[in-house]
Amino acid sequence: DTGVSQDPRHKITKRGQNVTFRCDPISEHNRLYWYRQTLGQGPEFLTYFQNEAQLEKSRLLSDRFSAERPKGSFSTLEIQRTEQGDSAMYLCASSSVAANSPLHFGNGTRLTVT
């Protein structure tokens, strides 16, 4: 399967702990996105990379959140000092640079902060 891969699928952590999620995009895709989805809501944009450059960050991305894409391939999203409000599904998506190409999503990482 050559789709977008996310790891882990589920993560349960205690409040105050740090967590890191990984995303492997479709190999030929230059663009990579992170979204957050809470129950009953549509995905909310967090951040966007073109190759290794992080070109936009949402105001939702507080200073406890950091994302990297060091070699323009896989990406990591780290949340420090997790809070119960961080509980959500974290979705990664990738796309090519072709005009108006659709985003291809992974199956997400479901984070539960207890």
Next chain:
Amino acid sequence: AQSVAQPEDQVNVAEGNPLTVKCTYSVSGNPYLFWYVQYPNRGLQFLLKYITGDNLVKGSYGFEAEFNKSQTSFHLKKPSALVSDSALYFCAVRVPVGEYGNKLVFGAGTILRVKS
């Protein structure tokens, strides 16, 4: 701000009947619109997009969408619903990011329930 709205939280339809899931948009300039479907505990799957051209766009799994500029709508349709179409559907609009990039802004979603 560029946005989409999905006025119905849930749509119920009988199997074999036509279905419509509604979406309206608010954008400056030309709209670039998308529909995605999400099954439980899965990511979003792309169904179709409108960029330009014909107002009726055909997509995956027999779905189509009708772009209506005067009504600022982009409703998702299917002539004959299947039970397996039951899922969460999202409308989205493309928003430019920087000089060359873009991101999608999603609606809140509509649950489609197809009953046999």
